[in-house]
Amino acid sequence: MAAVGEIPVTREELEHLLQDADVPVLLMVLVHLTGERTWLEAPYLPERDISFFADESGGLSEDIQQQIRSAAADAVLAFHEHRLTRLPEPSDEQYAEMMNVCVGEAVPPEYTTMLLEEMGMRDRDPQWNTKPDEQALNDFEVLIVGAGMSGICAAAKLEASGISYSVVEKNPELGGTWYENTYPEVGCDVPNHFYSYSFRPNPGWSGYFSKGEEIESYLETCATEFGVVEQIRFNTEVIQATYEEESASWHVELRLADGSTEITTANVVVSAVGQLNRPKCPTIEGLGTFEGPTFHTAQWRHDVDLAGKRVAVIGTGASAMQLTRTTADVAERLLIFQRSAQWAIPSRDYHRTVSPQKRWLLEFVPFYASWYRFTLAWRFGDHLHPTIKRDPEWPHPERAVSRRNDRHREFLTDFIVSELGDRTDLLPKVLPDYPPYGKRILVDNHWFRTVGRDDVDLITDEIERITPTSVVTEDGKEHAVDAIILATGFEATRLLWPMDVVGREGKRLHELWGDDDSRAYLGLTIPGFPNLFCLYGPNTNLGHGGSIVFIAECQVRYLLGCLMHMLEQGLASIECKNEVYEAYIERMDAEHAQMIWTHPGMDTWYRNKNGRVVSVMPWRLVDYWEMTRAPNLGEYLTMETS
Numbered sequence: 001m002a003a004v005g006e007i008p009v010t011r012e013e014l015e016h017l018l019q020d021a022d023v024p025v026l027l028m029v030l031v032h033l034t035g036e037r038t039w040l041e042a043p044y045l046p047e048r049d050i051s052f053f054a055d056e057s058g059g060l061s062e063d064i065q066q067q068i069r070s071a072a073a074d075a076v077l078a079f080h081e082h083r084l085t086r087l088p089e090p091s092d093e094q095y096a097e098m099m100n101v102c103v104g105e106a107v108p109p110e111y112t113t114m115l116l117e118e119m120g121m122r123d124r125d126p127q128w129n130t131k132p133d134e135q136a137l138n139d140f141e142v143l144i145v146g147a148g149m150s151g152i153c154a155a156a157k158l159e160a161s162g163i164s165y166s167v168v169e170k171n172p173e174l175g176g177t178w179y180e181n182t183y184p185e186v187g188c189d190v191p192n193h194f195y196s197y198s199f200r201p202n203p204g205w206s207g208y209f210s211k212g213e214e215i216e217s218y219l220e221t222c223a224t225e226f227g228v229v230e231q232i233r234f235n236t237e238v239i240q241a242t243y244e245e246e247s248a249s250w251h252v253e254l255r256l257a258d259g260s261t262e263i264t265t266a267n268v269v270v271s272a273v274g275q276l277n278r279p280k281c282p283t284i285e286g287l288g289t290f291e292g293p294t295f296h297t298a299q300w301r302h303d304v305d306l307a308g309k310r311v312a313v314i315g316t317g318a319s320a321m322q323l324t325r326t327t328a329d330v331a332e333r334l335l336i337f338q339r340s341a342q343w344a345i346p347s348r349d350y351h352r353t354v355s356p357q358k359r360w361l362l363e364f365v366p367f368y369a370s371w372y373r374f375t376l377a378w379r380f381g382d383h384l385h386p387t388i389k390r391d392p393e394w395p396h397p398e399r400a401v402s403r404r405n406d407r408h409r410e411f412l413t414d415f416i417v418s419e420l421g422d423r424t425d426l427l428p429k430v431l432p433d434y435p436p437y438g439k440r441i442l443v444d445n446h447w448f449r450t451v452g453r454d455d456v457d458l459i460t461d462e463i464e465r466i467t468p469t470s471v472v473t474e475d476g477k478e479h480a481v482d483a484i485i486l487a488t489g490f491e492a493t494r495l496l497w498p499m500d501v502v503g504r505e506g507k508r509l510h511e512l513w514g515d516d517d518s519r520a521y522l523g524l525t526i527p528g529f530p531n532l533f534c535l536y537g538p539n540t541n542l543g544h545g546g547s548i549v550f551i552a553e554c555q556v557r558y559l560l561g562c563l564m565h566m567l568e569q570g571l572a573s574i575e576c577k578n579e580v581y582e583a584y585i586e587r588m589d590a591e592h593a594q595m596i597w598t599h600p601g602m603d604t605w606y607r608n609k610n611g612r613v614v615s616v617m618p619w620r621l622v623d624y625w626e627m628t629r630a631p632n633l634g635e636y637l638t639m640e641t642s
């Protein structure tokens with residue numbers, strides 16, 4: 001929230017700036033600043049708007065909007081001129097009512113606290129009961145593996161709690177996925193004012209969906225501000241981690257930049273290695289014989305000039321969605337090899353920049369950024385969850401999983417048709433033959449317009465082989481190309497790979513999980529592997545909405561809760577009980593049996609080769625938030641420090 005102080009504009013300028021405000025958000029600012037109930041009643045009630053990008057007018061008449069803006073200008077000025085001395089702090093019930101009014105629909109009370117945390121109105125951090133002395137804190141060491149979004153979040157919270165920690169990062173810089181992926185138009189398809197730490201909002205995002213470089217720079221700023229950069233050892237990769245029962249500690253083998261190795265020890269290891277950073281390259285006959293440049297999207301070759309070249313893109317997932325538009329502009333010809341068509345949602349804000357006026361509002365109008373974040377967290381949260389549940393009674397499983405899902409199919413199909421314009425001949429190729437949301441939903445980056453260009457070919461025949469100069473499809477056609485881009489995704493089902501993690505009694509994580517069947521209680525802890533926590537671990541990806549930053553914050557809170565218990569109670573180790581783990585997996589798999597990803601015929605990287613869903617969670621965000629709110633040590637085997 002903006003601090004009370006000089007407001008850098010006049011009343012007239014403020015009124016001008018407020019013309020750009022999102023009116024339902026501004027209405028909440030007004031209620032928040034004045035405590036006046038009149039603003040929560042007709043004629044000021046915004047209309048319900050079920051679209052992802054709601055109309056900023058709230059469906060209110062121009063006259064009512066102006067009344068809200070004018071009253072808000074008074075309140076904001078009074079706030080900055082110290083005339084509002086005691087701001088009324090809404091109760092949870094009042095907050096719940098404000099939330100309902102803001103989005104024009106009932107926000108169930110179970111969401112209130114979760115959303116208040118998202119808004120930065122409630123602290124998400126667990127607190128010490130009795131903080132241990134310096135010595136005890138310093139004698140306890142946590143090793144975080146990875147300095148991406150989750151690792152930095154964990155480091156920031158450990159730093160604030162006083163628990164000593166260090167971070168190892170295999171790359172020369174922090175940022176994880178946002179450091180590694182540099183393909184054209186790389187960016188986030190989750191709105192940035194929500195895809196950012198709740199405890200470190202950024203009013204300055206240049207776009208509603210910012211690009212990778214800006215997100216990486218945000219993470220760098222966070223890491224610097226939270227004082228964690230000094231604790232990161234770059235160019236340092238974990239090769240093996242072995243738990244030693246006698247000392248209840250992990251012995252971790254590191255590979256340093258010069259190739260040498262080193263052993264370090266830690267009481268607790270936190271894996272923050274992500275799920276999507278080991279490129280998956282297809283095994284296509286002859287791929288290695290291709291004479292031109294061939295590279296994966298996550299290893300973009302900036303030294304290769306694609307201008308004037310015939311460029312093949314293999315794969316049509318989220319990365320391809322982002323890079324093809326501008327690559328088509330550069331290349332002489334773009335050949336897209338598609339195995340599956342993709343559903344994509346239209347997004348009004350995807351290409352829009354945030355106006356300077358809006359950025360000003362986000363920075364200086366008290367509570368504006370919080371209430372704006374609330375609207376995003378609500379709209380991009382659990383809304384879609386019922387749409388991806390299978391209805392066993394639904395009579396058309398070949399096209400949708402429920403009536404509701406079918407309505408989404410109609411809407412998204414209409415969108416595709418409207419985007420194709422006169423290229424309706426492409427419809428059979430681009431219309432997916434599986435229900436919407438069955439694979440990760442994409443945000444449209446002019447995909448359908450791009451594939452309709454005269455200089456773009458969308459090839460749906462299966463690739464048979466690759467020759468030194470071409471891609472040959474099974475219809476016998478030879479497509480001459482100069483460069484091949486592999487947009488074929490990541491080794492998402494091989495979690496923590498290629499690290500070798502050895503738990504109690506020499507048990508290896510990859511023996512327990514097999515090649516692709518990772519499991520963990522809450523996605524975080526595993527029997528036989530005491531004092532090991534996985535952030536963004538098995539089944540913690542999101543397939544229906546939300547932001548992975550939210551999941552990271554839930555997990556870090558849980559982690560911190562465990563560490564505080566350990567330190568306060570003098571526990572050398574904690575280990576998830578087997579029965580707790582088994583019961584959780586059983587419950588989760590049963591839940592997954594009702595979800596779209598296990599729908600007959602559905603093929604997605606969320607599932608392993610046996611069809612078990614290992615990547616995404618079946619839960620609503622609010623369920624996972626509740627499950628990870630505070631650890632129950634009764635679910636763990638504990639051993640006291642001797």
Ligand code: NAP
Nearest residue numbers: 187188189282315316317318319320339340440487488489
């Ligand atoms: P992806 O979604 O896994 O897509 C891979 C694509 O390659 C799919 O179209 C797949 O087809 C195709 N493919 C794989 N192997 C193939 C083969 N042997 N022959 C032909 N086609 C093949 O990969 P991605 O686009 O890199 O994205 C991975 C994940 O990263 C995303 O789902 C998302 O979670 C994350 N991501 C996020 C953003 C963001 O904006 N937040 C951006 C990029 C990536 P099938 O569908 O038939 O398997």
